[in-house]
Amino acid sequence: MRRLLITTAGRSDYGIYHSILNRIEAEPELDYSLLVTGQHLSTAGGETVREIERDGRPIAARIPLPETMSNCAAVADAMAAALAGTGALLARGAFDIAVVLGDRFEMFATTAACVPFNIPIAHIHGGEVSFGAVDDSLRHAMTKMAHLHFVATDDYARRVRQMGEEDWRIMVSGAPALDTIMNANLPDxxxxxxxxxxxxxxxxxxxxxxxxxxxxxxxxxxxxxxxxxxxxxxxxxxxxxxxxxxxxxxxxxxxxxxxxxxxxxxxxxxxxxxxxxxxxxxxxxxxxxxxxxxxxxxxxxxxxxxxxxxxxxxxxxxxxxxxxxxxxxxxxxxxxxxxxxxxxxSLASMANPYGDGHAADRIVSRLRDIPIDHRLIAKSFVDL
The missing domain is CATH 3.40.50.2000 (Glycogen Phosphorylase B;)
Structure with a gap:
């Protein structure tokens, strides 16, 4: 059975993962655990880890971080704590693929910790840009550390290729959050x-x-x-x-x-x-x-x-x-x-450019079937 380590740092990424986690649980060849950190464990942030516990999701580790609300140095300290805590987990546990999402500083730190362990990294929502946030730089750095890329649109796939990534590593999956919108039974x-x-x-x-x-x-x-x-x-x-x-x-x-x-x-x-x-x-x-x-x-x-x-x-x-x-x-x-x-x-017939509600199927099938070998781990840089 292939073991996945999935990092969640807050309410927003956990919500996006929802359809992916459900799909993994229906797949007999895959198992997963969550690395829980960031705002999930913050008292000021509402300790949203309780939602994960209520959902019955397996947790491999909880890595608490310093509060960062108004202190740039605290953000750097939090990144250091997330990196060190992830390294300690990886040193004692065997995982086949690490799954990360987006661009948060906590997510960047856990991604960086995987690099010396040669653990293949699957990155969701790469190739996007958000010029107003420092997260923009972190997302692109995560793309260069990652071995598989699940992007939301064709334009974002083009950007990942532009960063030198091989075409076979990139899948236009769509945005996983749309799966939940289209398929979940939402509260009334x-x-x-x-x-x-x-x-x-x-x-x-x-x-x-x-x-x-x-x-x-x-x-x-x-x-x-x-x-x-x-x-x-x-x-x-x-x-x-x-x-x-x-x-x-x-x-x-x-x-x-x-x-x-x-x-x-x-x-x-x-x-x-x-x-x-x-x-x-x-x-x-x-x-x-x-x-x-x-x-x-x-x-x-x-x-x-x-x-x-x-x-x-x-x-x-x-x-x-x-x-x-x-x-x-x-x-x-x-x-x-x-x-x-x-x-x-005027919005009655609008289309959503971020996908069709089947992102989780595409992502999980790829995580299940991709050979974990030298070709996956030893990345080449494609010069355009």
């Missing part, structure tokens, strides 16, 4: 309202906003602009807590104060969990923020999305995305356009 409106104590009598704006890590010092200004626009629109608002990047504490503080001033009209949820978050997209009138989920998952619900600022600059967009500057007036105008009936009606 009443269950969401009851579980999180939010009113869904009127479809809210769902806000997911994170620090723009290449614009250090701007988190406060940008968040104030966002919240001022939300106040001007005067619509019910459900905010999700920011991730663990530097300056996330500033965003969290401002969001908390915003919700306090708008009782019964605004709510801050630390972590919805994978399926509940998708259900919230279904129930919302529009999504507002700068999260990749606004580009990848929202098209599956034909949900209007206001994408603020530069954090996702460079990523493929569907017709439901309205880009705007991180400015109060620009955000307000974009929200009014998004919630207008004309724009929503």
């Amino acid at each position: 409106r009443a269950a969401l309202s009851s579980k999180f104590g939010i009113s869904l009598d009127e479809p809210p704006l769902l806000v997911t906003f994170h620090p723009v890590t290449r614009q250090f010092g701007e988190a406060g200004h940008q968040t104030r602009a966002l919240l001022a626009a939300l106040e001007a629109v005067d619509h019910p608002v459900v905010l999700t807590a920011p991730n663990a990047d530097v300056e996330s504490d500033v965003i969290r503080m401002l969001m908390t104060d915003f919700v306090r001033r708008r009782p019964g009209r605004s709510w801050l949820v630390e972590s919805f969990g994978a399926l509940n978050y998708l259900a919230m997209l279904r129930e919302s009138r529009a999504m507002v923020g700068n999260s990749s989920s606004g580009l990848i998952e929202t098209p599956g619900f034909q949900l209007p999305t206001v994408n603020i600022g530069d954090r996702q600059k460079g990523r493929t967009r569907a017709a439901n995305v309205i880009d705007c500057a991180a400015d109060k007036n620009a955000i307000e105008a974009a929200i009014y356009k998004a919630i207008g009936p004309v724009f929503r009606a």
Whole structure:
């Protein structure tokens, strides 16, 4: 039986893995364990490892990291701790393939730890660009360490080839999150309202906003602009807590104060969990923020999305995305356009550029069947 080690560092990647883990569990030739780290084990982040435990997923190791909310040095310390902890796990456990996803600093560190062990690395969601975040550099570095690439679109496959990767290593799988949207039994409106104590009598704006890590010092200004626009629109608002990047504490503080001033009209949820978050997209009138989920998952619900600022600059967009500057007036105008009936009606026949809902089948079949040999491990560089 082939053993996979799958790294999960937070609520967002765990949600994306959902369909892949289910597919692996149905495959008799594969076994897996999770390396759990990052925000999953953070008290401030809601200790989302509990969702993994409730799902009954096997955990190979838990690697706690220093809190990193407003401290660049703490991010470097966290990367060091993730790398060392992963190395200790690999030294005592035999794994055939390591599976990583995306571009987070925690994920980069666990990927780097696999290199001296010559463990083949499978990377999901490579080839993408997000100029506003330092994660952009980490993602491309992970591509060069990885041996298999599961990308979401043809354009992203082209970028991976441009980085010198051999064509046979690259598969256009689509985005795994779409599998869950199309196939999972999502919680209904009443269950969401009851579980999180939010009113869904009127479809809210769902806000997911994170620090723009290449614009250090701007988190406060940008968040104030966002919240001022939300106040001007005067619509019910459900905010999700920011991730663990530097300056996330500033965003969290401002969001908390915003919700306090708008009782019964605004709510801050630390972590919805994978399926509940998708259900919230279904129930919302529009999504507002700068999260990749606004580009990848929202098209599956034909949900209007206001994408603020530069954090996702460079990523493929569907017709439901309205880009705007991180400015109060620009955000307000974009929200009014998004919630207008004309724009929503224009999305009725839109296609999602990120896939067809069968990514997990493609990924797991490849992980099962690829020969683990010298050809896989000894990478060549393709000069264009």
